[in-house]
């Protein structure tokens with residue numbers, strides 16, 4: 101099953117490589133991994149999308165917690181949460197295709213950021229499902245370049261991952 | 264107090280009560296060596312190879328319970344230390360390794376003797392630190408000792424750029440501030456609800472097994488384990504790492520379990536209805552084929568590391584906590600209730616256990632022509648009154664030492680279980696002897712293993728460590744040969760030790776005593792003679808039966824109830 105894990109990490113040199121190294125050394129899946137500073141400059145936040153059996157995901161969480169620089173983490177998929185990813189996609193858009201791409205972008209509430217005679221660059225924000233659906237709708241033949249940020253997520257309601 | 268980086272290190276080590284530092288100099292640590300020269304509270308042991316330094320510090324740590332300390336230079340010094348760091352990591356041994364690094368401004372420039380020590384050691388340390396400034400050095404040292412020795416222990420590397428140890432460049436030294444690490448808070452006390460739940464299950468058992476491991480040794484909890492086990496009168500088995508935590512000569516002890524464990528311990532595992540796992544990590548050498556592991560059992564697991572729990576085997580009652588504390592609580596609860604296990608069922612279980620024991624699975628064929636390796640270990644046990652510190656290398660001799668030398672005390676049996684590092688035994692014995700100069704320290708080894716760190720014989724002479732080396736010389740990498748015999752139709756590919764040195768001459772050239780023993784009738788007398796030489800290192804080269812195998816054995820893919828027994832016994 102797909103899991104999205106948010107991790108607060110000491111903002112120290114080398115901390116990220118411990119997390120990445122853990123996944124490769126133990127053969128865990130990484131679908132995406134994003135990292136950025138938080139409001140507290142001493143902490144970074146990592147969001148990892150991974151998948152595995154319940155046993156494997158339980159180990160992933162325990163092994164992450166065991167890293168000395170991990171301050172706190174939460175498996176967002178266990179609770180109610182919001183997931184967002186940003187995608188920039190360059191698509192071929194010529195002739196009648198131009199109108200069709202624009203229409204799809206509107207339906208998915210994307211934005212066209214750049215236009216040339218033969219291409220559009222579109223920005224789309226959403227969860228994994230929405231982004232995948234949009235890419236499917238555009239069709240593989242029209243995609244010139246796909247840039248995805250990887251997922252980030254936050255718990256709904258009062259729950260918060262902070263110290 | 265204003266100190267340079269080198270002096271900061273010395274003062275920090277003093278604050279940590281460090282007695283010995285095992286090291287080898289080089290460019291990046293010359294400032295530190297200069298600071299060492301100026302003092303005499305920390306004894307520096309100059310090894311002959313950095314691997315030897317790590318194993319010696321590791322042996323010291325295993326025997327004393329205190330962290331071992333290592334000092335190496337950058338580049339090749341650090342890479343030579345990696346095997347020993349990984350060895351300590353796999354067996355959860357507390358160790359602090361200080362490695363020199365190139366000057367901070369040269370880091371990343373492929374400078375002379377630069378390696379990314381933090382990167383190379385990352386997967387085999389509990390944690391590592393690159394010192395960021397002279398100002399933070401003392402605090403980093405304190406954190407390193409704290410992390411290495413608390414929770415599940417392990418090695419910690421502190422990589423220090425040379426410019427932070429420059430003589431004359433000083434900072435105020437203050438070691439009094441307690442360590443604060445919000446991201447590191449190891450559990451200590453087990454959850455009371457879980458402990459009660461566990462006791463209920465334990466007391467409901469009809470066919471219980473206590474399976475305890477290295478965690479009991481590491482947590483200095485053998486007293487609590489012994490009390491707990493005696494109170495219940497349940498059979499006790501130990502992992503290779505747990506030997507000595509429960510007295511091996513106690514009738515309640517049914518031997519080691521696992522691949523080369525006893526028949527009774529493994530049959531007990533297979534048939535038990537409640538398994539009480541204490542400070543053990545369900546290693547694959549212990550579980551055998553997971554499909555057939557303890558098929559009838561409910562499992563309680565006490566471990567300080569949550570990640571050890573339900574990693575390989577799903578357990579029913581997990582308890583995260585320090586073994587000593589958890590066992591103490593369990594004893595209190597059991598003593599306070601009237602509830603007792605069904606004594607009829609336990610008697611019946613013991614009758615079954617005794618029946619399995621009557622198979623005498625460790626019996627072997629004696630010979631008056633060729634020395635049997637098992638007989639040497641039994642003679643060693645007699646010669647040392649079962650009370651020596653015994654280190655070992657890796658191979659058949661290691662298994663025979665574990666099987667035929669019953670340890671009654673913890674921290675007496677010192678071996679590399681998790682990584683299985685050949686070359687561990689000799690330097691480890693040196694570390695143990697330094698810690699306990701008046702105790703008998705023995706290294707059981709093989710002719711292949713001992714050559715991997717043989718250079719430390721020189722260190723042993725320099726510091727006068729009169730260890731006794733028991734080399735079971737079968738002219739084979741016996742453990743490899745055994746697997747080739749069983750699984751590769753006796754195709755002995757590169758497992759024969761050709762062109763062996765004359766170990767007697769070799770030892771003598773290092774200034775020690777060497778003895779060659781090839782007659783079974785000389786085994787006892789040679790041991791006696793060697794142990795009488797209290798101040799000398801003696802290398803006893805026992806020429807043993809080349810064809811002997813370690814039995815019993817669980818082969819790959821088999822379960823606990825499918826052991827391969829000694830064929831010479833089955834014919835008898």
Ligand SMILES: Cc1cc2nc3c(=O)[nH]c(=O)nc-3n(C[C@H](O)[C@H](O)[C@H](O)COP(=O)(O)OP(=O)(O)OC[C@H]3O[C@@H](n4cnc5c(N)ncnc54)[C@H](O)[C@@H]3O)c2cc1C
Nearest residue numbers: 476477478482502503504521522523544567586680681683
């Ligand atoms: C050639 C060879 C053959 C081998 N054959 C066998 C064999 O037949 N049988 C066998 O048993 N092993 C065998 N081994 C060893 C095996 O590989 C493992 O090293 C060993 O089984 C692990 O022992 P353990 O489970 O006690 O764990 P350890 O590695 O000793 O781990 C200790 C556990 O206790 C926990 N712990 C530490 N401190 C505490 C504390 N204070 N409180 C609570 N928990 C704590 C740790 O988190 C960890 O989970 C063999 C090794 C070699 C090289």
Ligand SMILES: Cc1ncc(C[n+]2csc(CCOP(=O)(O)OP(=O)(O)O)c2C)c(N)n1
Nearest residue numbers: 658659660685709710711712739740741742
């Ligand atoms: C550094 C290292 N290399 C290889 C191995 C694989 N290995 C395990 S046992 C063994 C043979 C050991 O031979 P010896 O020391 O003579 O012991 P014996 O089995 O004959 O008692 C080997 C090569 C290892 N454990 N460690």
Ligand SMILES: [Mg+2]
Nearest residue numbers: 709710739741
């Ligand atoms: Mg051999």
